[in-house]
Amino acid sequence: MLNLSYADVFSIRLQREFAEDIGVGDLVRTGPNAFPHFTVLAVCGEKAWVRNVQNQQDSVIDLDRCRKVATDLAA
Amino acid sequence: MFATGIENSIPKIKNGTVRVDQMESSGHYRLWRKDFDLVEEMGIRHLRYGPPLHTTLAGPDKYDWEFADVTFADLRRRDLIPIVDLCHFGVPDWIGDFQNPDFPFHFEKYARAFACRFPWVQLYTPVNEMFICAIFSGEYGWWNEQGTTDRTFVTALKNIVKANVLAMKAILECRPDAIFIQSESSEYFHAENPAAIGPAEILNAKRFLSLDLNYGRRVSSEMYEYLLDNGMTRDEYHFFLHHKLKHHCILGNDYYWTNEHRVAADGRTRAAGEIFGYAEITRQYYDRYRLPVMHTETNIVEGPNGDEAVNWLWKQWANVLRVRNDGVPTVGFTWYSLTDQVDWDTALRETNGHVNPLGLYDLDRNIRAVGRSYQQLIADWKEVLPTQTVCLTVPIVPPSEHGGLHHRVQEGAMREMRRAETHGQVA
Numbered sequence: 001m002l003n004l005s006y007a008d009v010f011s012i013r014l015q016r017e018f019a020e021d022i023g024v025g026d027l028v029r030t031g032p033n034a035f036p037h038f039t040v041l042a043v044c045g046e047k048a049w050v051r052n053v054q055n056q057q058d059s060v061i062d063l064d065r066c067r068k069v070a071t072d073l074a075a
Numbered sequence: 076m077f078a079t080g081i082e083n084s085i086p087k088i089k090n091g092t093v094r095v096d097q098m099e100s101s102g103h104y105r106l107w108r109k110d111f112d113l114v115e116e117m118g119i120r121h122l123r124y125g126p127p128l129h130t131t132l133a134g135p136d137k138y139d140w141e142f143a144d145v146t147f148a149d150l151r152r153r154d155l156i157p158i159v160d161l162c163h164f165g166v167p168d169w170i171g172d173f174q175n176p177d178f179p180f181h182f183e184k185y186a187r188a189f190a191c192r193f194p195w196v197q198l199y200t201p202v203n204e205m206f207i208c209a210i211f212s213g214e215y216g217w218w219n220e221q222g223t224t225d226r227t228f229v230t231a232l233k234n235i236v237k238a239n240v241l242a243m244k245a246i247l248e249c250r251p252d253a254i255f256i257q258s259e260s261s262e263y264f265h266a267e268n269p270a271a272i273g274p275a276e277i278l279n280a281k282r283f284l285s286l287d288l289n290y291g292r293r294v295s296s297e298m299y300e301y302l303l304d305n306g307m308t309r310d311e312y313h314f315f316l317h318h319k320l321k322h323h324c325i326l327g328n329d330y331y332w333t334n335e336h337r338v339a340a341d342g343r344t345r346a347a348g349e350i351f352g353y354a355e356i357t358r359q360y361y362d363r364y365r366l367p368v369m370h371t372e373t374n375i376v377e378g379p380n381g382d383e384a385v386n387w388l389w390k391q392w393a394n395v396l397r398v399r400n401d402g403v404p405t406v407g408f409t410w411y412s413l414t415d416q417v418d419w420d421t422a423l424r425e426t427n428g429h430v431n432p433l434g435l436y437d438l439d440r441n442i443r444a445v446g447r448s449y450q451q452l453i454a455d456w457k458e459v460l461p462t463q464t465v466c467l468t469v470p471i472v473p474p475s476e477h478g479g480l481h482h483r484v485q486e487g488a489m490r491e492m493r494r495a496e497t498h499g500q501v502a
Contacts, residue, residue, distance in 0.1 A: 005380075005382040006382070006385050006388075006448070007381075007382040007385050007386075007444060009389065009448075010385065010444075010447060010448040011451075012382070012444050012447055012448065014380070014381040014382060030381050031377065031381040031443075031444065032441065033377070033432065033441055034430070034432075034437045034438065034439055034441070035430040035432040035437065035438075036376070036377065036378070036379075036430075036432050038379060050379055054420065054429050055420065059378065059380070061379045061380055065380070065381055
């Protein structure tokens with residue numbers, strides 16, 4: 001299914017543009033900004049199952065949007 | 076007008092023992108120059124902004140203008156146009172809370188003192204979101220007095236709206252062409268089933284109380300009984316009917332994902348999410364007040380996909396255009412706020428230090444995807460929004476033109492108009 005986003009209208013690219021290994025248990029953010037933070041629960045192919053550390057909401061997102069956060073910066 | 080704001084909520088919580096200060100939480104007191112740089116970087120000229128009331132209004136007739144002087148001088152130098160928010164959900168310790176009947180009179184003097192000290196400021200939101208302020212403080216038991224009864228709600232409401240009305244009058248004495256952009260939460264209550272229609276109708280009447288009183292519009296007989304049954308006197312009600320300030324006002328309406336509610340048969344409410352949306356609810360408010368409209372607050376948190384706020388921005392903007400194209404005079408749009416906020420996920424009731432990622436910039440002042448989108452949206456649309464009709468152009472005098480010929484002519488005309496209003500020559 002095509003995932004529509006108005007980010008296209010504004011030519012915003014959300015993918016990480018550097019190589020990084022993301023694994024289960026990593027604390028990640030899913031864009032270039034400091035927050036929100038997520039814990040990676042599972043990785044399958046190009047997808048990651050993540051949980052928001054503040055509100056515990058789960059999501060499945062593109063793995064290439066994840067960036068590791070140093071644990072001392074955790075929320 | 077494309078705008079953003081510096082979030083400056085200052086409620087007290089935990090039975091008055093803890094002061095929340097969003098300008099402190101966001102780092103604005105330290106980084107205010109940087110924040111103004113970012114406003115300019117966005118291509119924005121209108122900024123919802125105000126000095127912290129709890130420290131600036133230091134005592135009866137006693138003001139500490141130190142922070143306001145430096146920040147407003149800098150805004151003026153940049154020719155940024157502030158929409159000055161004088162009271163945002165809290166009062167100074169020495170006033171106590173919104174149950175204090177002296178609050179309106181202290182606030183009136185404060186507004187006059189501010190307007191006379193900064194005569195180049197033209198746009199005001201004297202008290203921000205009066206309905207939300209009254210209901211969170213006087214009925215939900217969340218902020219300030221933490222009242223939980225209809226009587227504490229009505230007391231807060233009448234004091235807050237009276238403060239707003241007195242402040243508008245005081246500001247007009249110093250700045251006759253002042254314009255009041257009354258930022259207010261736009262709400263709707265949906266009945267879950269036929270048994271809930273009655274309770275929902277009451278809540279849908281109650282949502283208008285703050286603006287009805289503010290604009291001197293007679294409330295429904297049901298709401299009149301409600302007000303009087305809960306402590307408002309006939310004289311207090313009649314105070315609101317005769318100030319003739321409405322035509323100095325723009326109807327600012329705020330809309331968030333949380334502004335629509337489901338109502339159960341027993342009157343309990345819960346979040347409904349976005350059902351009608353901004354356009355339909357704004358039409359309801361416009362039909363009631365017939366004032367020019369500005370979308371004065373919206374945001375949504377950035378989620379795991381990174382584009383949630385971008386999509387919400389686009390949706391809100393599409394709603395603004397829909398309202399405008401349906402013939403409602405629409406003069407502006409606001410993404411609120413410039414930076415991320417802190418602890419709004421618990422409506423500021425707890426001090427967890429949770430960062431709410433909903434700003435145009437994060438707290439490190441790095442631009443977010445929604446910031447880049449808003450920047451582009453402004454660049455693309457800034458020439459289009461004012462084109463509905465030239466007759467509805469808001470008569471704003473930028474700081475750099477204050478005291479110039481155009482301003483003096485406009486101010487003279489407005490002074491005459493105000494004189495006619497107060498002598499009963501204007502309906």
